[in-house]
Amino acid sequence: MSVPVGEAVSALSTFTLEDDQPDIQGLAVTLLNGWVATESPIDYDDVQAYQLSLLDDTKSITQLNNLIKEGRDMVAILYTYRSCVKALPQLPESMKQSQTDLYRETYQVLDLEIGRLREIKRWQNTASSKLAADMQRFSRPDRRINGPTVTHMWCMLKLLDVLLQLDHLKNAKASIPNDFSWYKRTFTQVSTEWADSDSMREELDDLQIFLSTRWIILLNLQVELFRVNNVEDILQVLMLFCLESLESDRVLLYSERHVLLRVLPVVVILATSSVKEGDQVFKRIKINRLIRIFRRDPVVPAFPDLHIAPASMLKELSPYFRRFAAQMNQLQLMKLAKEADDITTTQVKEDMYMVIVEGFQLLSEWTGRVWEQCAWKFSRPSKDAQPYDNNTPLTDYEKVVRCNYSIVERKALLELTSYIKGVGTMMEKVDTIVAETIWETVHAQVQDFVQNKLAVMLRTTFKKKKDISRILTNMRTISADWMGNASNEPAAGNKKVKEDTTPVAFRPRPAAPTAAQLHCLQFLIHELVSGGAPKKAGGFFGSSDTDIPSADMKLLENFFNRLAFFPHILDYRATLIHVSDLGFLWFREFYLETSKVIQFPIECSLPWMLADHIIESQDAGLLESVLMPFDVYNDSAEHALRVLKQRFLYDEIEAEVDLCFDQLVYKLSEHMFSYYKSCAASKILDLAFISAVENRDKYNIFPRRYESLFKMRHFKLLGRSIDLSFLLAQRMNKILRENLEFLLERFESQDICHVVELQRLVDILKATHELLSEHLTLDSFTLILSEVMENISLVSFSGRLASQIFQEVQNDLLPNFILCNTTQRFVRSIKSCQRPIRRPAIPHVKSSFMCGSHDLNTAHSAISELYSKFFGLPHMFAILKLLGSRSIPWLVRALLDHLSQKLTSLEGRIDELRGVLPKVISIPAPTLGVTGCLKIYKDQLHWATEYEHKVEVLQNLKEIGSLIFWMSLLDTAMRETETVHFMQVVPWLGVVPGSEAQMQQLLDDDGHSPLVSLFKSASAAVAADPETVNPQSFVTMSKQAEVADILYVNNLQTGSTLDYTLAYLSAILDTVRGKWNSPSKTGLIEITTSREFHRIYSGIQFVFCGEQLDENETNQEQFGDAVAWGGCTVAYLLGQHLRFELLDFSYHVLTVGESEVNPGAHSIPDKISKTYNISAELVRFLESARKARRLNSHVFTMLRARFPHEDKLAALVKQSGTVVHRIKYPSTPSAFDTLPAKGNV
Amino acid sequence: MSKTNMNNSVSVGIAVQADWDNRHFSNSLSLNVRRLFEFLLQFETATKSKLATLNEKLTVLERQLEYLEAQFSTANSGQY
Structure with missing residues (x-):
């Protein structure tokens, strides 16, 4: 038993194949997979089976088709021809003796290329004569064979088109005559060695004439056509056929429409080769019809970058059309078909079919329009284009492409490309889904026509007309599918069918008619309406002299038009690929030759221009189409490989795509x-x-x-x-x-x-x-x-x-x-x-x-x-955030090292100052008044005021002070961050404020913090559920919660950076404590003879308050408040702050000053200066001293709050009278214990 | 003459009928082959996108591994 194929295949659709890639690319299928035969073979082998005596016709169709195929290859060769001469080497002077060898080699190389030209020449000769012979068979009055069928006419037109293209290319390509003349020159050089070269020379001359005469192929054809007999009949038929097809939109594919447009002028020229005949022709065919068509499509694309203007061709070739060629309007072709069709599977299959036909029509129309737009642009280079690079002038290609598309046009072209590719992709996707529907519909239409419509016609209209009814019966015979409806089948030998007016119901059948069937049907209908005499036709369906009623005529015409579509629709995929192929946008062979460059830069390349436009214009609507232009490259590569069959073109495209894609990714x-x-x-x-x-x-x-x-x-x-x-x-x-x-x-x-x-x-x-x-x-x-x-x-x-x-x-x-x-x-x-x-x-x-x-x-x-x-503080927060907990400790440590260096350098200066300190600095009595006090101090403090390094000492103190302040800022910032962190963490750790404002951890019943117990209970609950797939991960999670708990608890109480800094500084100071901290032997304060640090700092502060150290700015402006921070901190850490405040020189002067005036007064210096008329210097001094005192006390207060060392250090007078100066309480950990061992303290 | 014609047309009719049946069969066969083919292509695209995702994940892992390796090797450089 055979496997039910249909079931098996449809079972595949139950698989879900996920692919979330959006459809923003074109088809891109052909080159990638090579899975599509883009040209379906259409053969008419089974035509003879229908016994319509079309044998001759079919034979010549095959012949013509072969010629067309050969001709297209020739066209490809000519189009992609690149000059060899340019690549030929020049011999240097030193090698002149081997010139002959070079000639021989060159000859061999060129011979190959010229051989191809020879072949083209030969081919066009045979093609012309065959075409002429073919045409003549239909022109004789006593037509011996049936035909020409519609297919046959198409073949003729296509062959004409190929010949025309070949001719046009030959005219346009300048490199061919160039190469040829070079070839001829080398031939003369080489042939001297040969014995018999005359015949070859003759042949060369012939070839030269062939190459250099414009339109020689068409002229040849004309000669061939009129050699034996006149062929106006068939030419007129062809002309009519072209006109009707163009006017009736019977043509589905844009390329076929272009063929018609290209061929029409040729046919006109051939038919009107003499004035007399011309007049005859135009009696029958209104010239206005021609003019209308030419005006609608002034420029017809011939090759990707080469266009034919029918009007100008006529102008060149025919004496008739000068008038209207001059009148050609400049028409903008680009009319955007905005509406996109969508393919929805409708239940009615007829609709489905119509939708697909519409899709094809739209695609074809759009692609055709893009072609025409391109041709138009090529024919009108931009006139006022500015060169992009001032040094190099614009090439022609740049003029027609790069500068020729405005922004609006680029956008429109892009949208159109996206429409074409988008609709194409959509239709491609539903290919296998709709295939059956299409077959059924086509089958139904054919069967409906032959079984119902024809039956009616047979019974009614043509009952009496034997000839016609024979044709109708033939039509039924060759295509009817009775499919078991045997009752309707006309019984053999019995022409009397039942008088049944109801239409025959027949089952749909997914089987399409063959090309030959369609071909035969077309032929028969044509035969029917034209009455077997093509000459008489004033149009296929327009003629009034047939004896067919107009209603039936209408039916026939409708079906005839449908027949023209069927082959393309049945060949779904090939048609689709053809109508959505935009590869021509890239090709520029013609311009490459005239511009004499190897290749154009990518900026000139239309696909890249489009992609670049999307990226640069930032048009949000276009962004998703950015990959569409790359599909154009796919098409171009496909075209280069499979149609033109040129490897080098593919390589060039590939190189360009590589470059463009890199650019795209970069820019994107x-x-x-x-x-x-x-x-x-x-x-x-x-x-x-x-x-x-x-x-x-x-x-x-x-x-x-x-x-x-x-x-x-x-x-x-x-x-x-x-x-x-x-x-x-x-x-x-x-x-x-x-x-x-x-x-x-x-x-x-x-x-x-x-x-x-x-x-x-x-x-x-x-x-x-x-x-x-x-x-x-x-x-x-x-x-x-x-x-x-x-x-x-x-x-x-x-x-x-x-x-x-x-x-x-x-x-x-x-x-x-x-x-x-x-x-x-x-x-x-x-x-x-x-x-x-x-x-x-x-x-x-x-x-x-x-x-x-x-x-x-x-x-x-x-x-x-x-x-x-x-x-300030914001910066500190920024630093904290940027560095994080990883680098902040390092930074603190490094700065503290710097602090200790600064202190070391200060130490030397302080020691020097101690050296010059006088033995006694007496305190002036307040009775001397403020001026006196100041004067006495000035006398005694020469050691400080005259000290050469006083600025350096101040600078050092300032830096130390700044650093300490910096640390306090850091401390503030860190505290704030940590508090936030703390507030976030504590609820999870179960920390609550306990008694005496201490933190207290409130644990759950099982002795865990809330965080841990939450996760533990969650994982236990999950593990208990039997449906859990992987309970292990939950157990891991609860373990991690425990770890987190430990980490966070330990991080709750962090130290303060400022405290640490102060402790560190205090530890550093321990090395100098012995020197700078020399308490008196007696245990009482030494008022005048002390050599302690605070005395020296008092001196420095006196300097700071007194004279201006820099002529441009005040001391305050030069050093700021940091000196006080530095000096006071050191004094405080040495335990001398009380003595400093007691014995400071400036304070003393200030106190004297204050006591002289009203103690409560606000501005003492002012009062003093008013009352006593004292010097400005004193005023300034008092002002500075007052500020200094205020600042100092601020610093001391701060320090007392942050680093209370009264607990740590205190002097103790024992009962025996001996003084113990520093007592370390064991409860206070020494700063040294907590310090890392590093650093030169 | 008319007799032969008639016979001819009858035989043609019979042949055409047989041809329709054959074509029906061959068409459905070719359509199913095409469907199989289409399925394979879809399968390929789906696989490609999955592989791409996998590839990306692996690349990320690889980079992370490299990063960890760099971290570790510097910390451990004394022992190598």
């Missing part, structure tokens, strides 16, 4: 990146700002549909399958890295204040990455980040950015910025660049590497600009 990824970048940037902008701003639209990014492009996983190009999504992801990974690299480079070329900007841009980039990751599989952002930061290694903690920040702090912020204690900010000191910093130049800014679009760039840079002139 750049644009996608900037689009998503601007999306991210616009999202990050403050919403309140956006709603308040006036023209907010410019910050909105309008959506673009890149999604479908991201899904292209097997894009088909030249037979290869390309994973576009993968390629895009690859590029995106690269761009992301480049962008981050750029941001870092940019930061490296600016000062540390730009860290806020950097952080903002990195945030935007991260958001971009997130948006892109929705569609593409990208590397994780952390990976990219650590790669660019150069801290991939597990043991690398510094990283590129961390070292950069450290360097900036060390080299720029500490020396060149001054601290403002009130605003808590560092600002650059006025004196420009005390220490110049050399930075690399700012890298070139690409807008996509910032925020994507210009407007967003402006908006974001305006925000960043606010932070670019100072360093």
Whole structure:
């Protein structure tokens, strides 16, 4: 038992084959799979089986078809002919003796090419004579054979067309005569050695005449036609046929329409070769019909880049048409057929069929229009085109293609291409689904006609007319499918069928009639209406002198027109591929020759121009068609390989496609990146700002549909399958890295204040990455980040950015910025660049590497600009966010090392100062008044005021102070971040405030934190469910929760960076504590003779308050508040802050000053100056001292709060009277214990 | 004459009828072959897209592995 094939095959459709790639590509099938025979063989072998005595006709059809095929190959050879001469080498002077050898070689090479020309010449001769002979058979008054059938006429016309094309090509290609003349020259050189060369020479002369005479092939044909007998009859029939077909839209394929348009003038010329005959002809055929057609299609495409203007051809060849050739209007051909048809499987199969026919008609019309548009453009090069490159003039090809399409035209062409390809793909997909329906419909139509309509006709109209009824019966015989309806079958020998008026019902049958059947039917209908005498026809169906009633005539005509469509529709796939083939858009052989270049750049190539237009125009509606132009390349490659059969053309196309595709991926990824970048940037902008701003639209990014492009996983190009999504992801990974690299480079070329900007841009980039990751599989952002930061290694903690920040702090912020204690900010000191910093130049800014679009760039840079002139808390947050917990410890450590270096360098200076300190610095009595006090101090403090390195000491103290303040900022920022973190984490860990404001962990019953118990119970519940597939993963999850619990609990209580810094500094100070901290032997305070640090710092502060160290700016402007921070912290950590406050020189002067005037007064210096008329210097001093005192006490308060060391250190006077100066309480851990061992403390 | 014609037309009619039947059979055969072929092609595209996804996943894994390797090798360089 045979397998039920249908069932087995339909079972396949139960498989689900997922493929989520959107259909935004064309068919792209032919070249890729080679699975389609684009030309279905149509043969008429079975014609004779129908016994219509069409044997001769069929034979000549086959003959003509063979000729057409040969001729097309010849056309391909001529079209793709490229000059050999250009490639021939020139001999250098030194090798002149081997000139003969060169000639011989050249001859051999050229002989091959010229051999082909010879063959063409021979072929056209035979073709012309055969065609002429064929035509003559139908022209004789006593026509001996049946025909010509419609198919036969088509063959004649097509052969004429091939001859015309050949002729036209020969005229147009200049390289052929060139090569030939070179060949002839080498022949003369070479032939001297040969004995018998005369005949060859003669033959060459012939060939030369052939090549150099314009339109010689057609002239030949004309001679052949009129040699024996006149053939006007058949020519007129052909002319009529052309006209009718053109007027009635009976032609489905655009290419056939073009054939008609091309051939029509030739036929006209041939038919009117003499004036007399011409007049005869036009009596029968109205000249207006011709004019109308020529006016509708002024330019007919002949070759991809070579057109024929019928009018101009007529102008050249015929004396008749000068008038209307001159009147040709310039008509714009491009009329867009906007409506796209869609193929929905309707239940009514007739509708289905009609939809498909309509689809084919539309496709054919569109493709035809594109052809015509191209031809039109080729015929009208752009006149006012500007060269793209000023140095090189435009080539002709550039004029006709590159500059010739306006933006609107490009868009229209693109849309049309997308229509054609889209509808084509759709129809291609339903091929096997609709095949049966089509067969059934065609079958039904044929059967309906022959079984019902003809039966009616036979019974009624033609009952009496034997001739006609014979034809009708023949039609029934050859094509009727009775299929068991035996009752309707006319019984043999009995012509009397039952008088049954009801139409025959017949079952649909998915079996199509053969080409021969259709051919025969066509012939018979033609025979019927023309009455077997073609000459008499004034038109096939228009003639009035037949004895067929008009209603029947109408039926016949309808069916006849349908018959013309059937072969194409049945040959579904081949027709589809033919009508959606846009490969001609690429070809430019003709222009290559005239431009004398090897190949044009891709900018001149129409498919790439279209693709480029989509990308550059940013037209959101076109984006999804960006791959359509590449389907044109598929078509071109297909054409080059299978029709023109030229390997080199394919290679050229392939090379161009390689280049274009690279460009496409590059450009596409750049644009996608900037689009998503601007999306991210616009999202990050403050919403309140956006709603308040006036023209907010410019910050909105309008959506673009890149999604479908991201899904292209097997894009088909030249037979290869390309994973576009993968390629895009690859590029995106690269761009992301480049962008981050750029941001870092940019930061490296600016000062540390730009860290806020950097952080903002990195945030935007991260958001971009997130948006892109929705569609593409990208590397994780952390990976990219650590790669660019150069801290991939597990043991690398510094990283590129961390070292950069450290360097900036060390080299720029500490020396060149001054601290403002009130605003808590560092600002650059006025004196420009005390220490110049050399930075690399700012890298070139690409807008996509910032925020994507210009407007967003402006908006974001305006925000960043606010932070670019100072360093404060926002910067600290940015640093914290950028470096993360990994590099911050490293940075702190590095800065602390720097601190200890600074202290070491300070130590030397302090020691020097100690050396010059006088033995006694007496405190002036308040009775001396403020001026006196100041004077006495000035006298005693020469060691400080005259000290040559005093600026350096101040600078050092400033840097130490700045660093400490920097750490306190860092501490603030970290505290804030950690508090947020803490608040998020504690509910999960079950931490609650306990008694005495301590934290207390509230555990669940099973002794776990809420986090762990939640996961544990969840995994237990899941594991208990028997249907769980993989309970193991839940167990793992609960284990991980335990780990997380431990990690978070340990992280809850972190230390303070500032505390640590102070402890560290205090530990460093231990080395100098012995020197700088020399308490008196007696245990009492030494008021005048102390050599402790606070005395020295008092001296320095006296200097700071007193004279102006730089002539341009005040000390405050030069050093800021950081000196106080430095000095006071050191004094505090040495435990000398109380003594400092007690014994400071400036304080003393200030106190004296204050006591002299009203103690409560606000502006003491003013009062003093008014009352006592003292010097401005004193006023300034008092002012500065007052500020210093206020600042110092602020610092001391801060320090007392953060580093209370009264607990740690205290002097103790024992009962015995001995003094114990420093007592370490064991409960306080020494700073040393917690410090890492590194560093030269 | 008319007799032979008649006979001819009858025999042609019979042949045509047989031809229709044969064609019906061969058409359905060819259509099913084409459907099989179509199925294979669809299968191919589906496989291609799945393979592409797989390929991408593998590439990502590979890169992550490389990254981890780099991390590890630097940390461990003393031992190699």
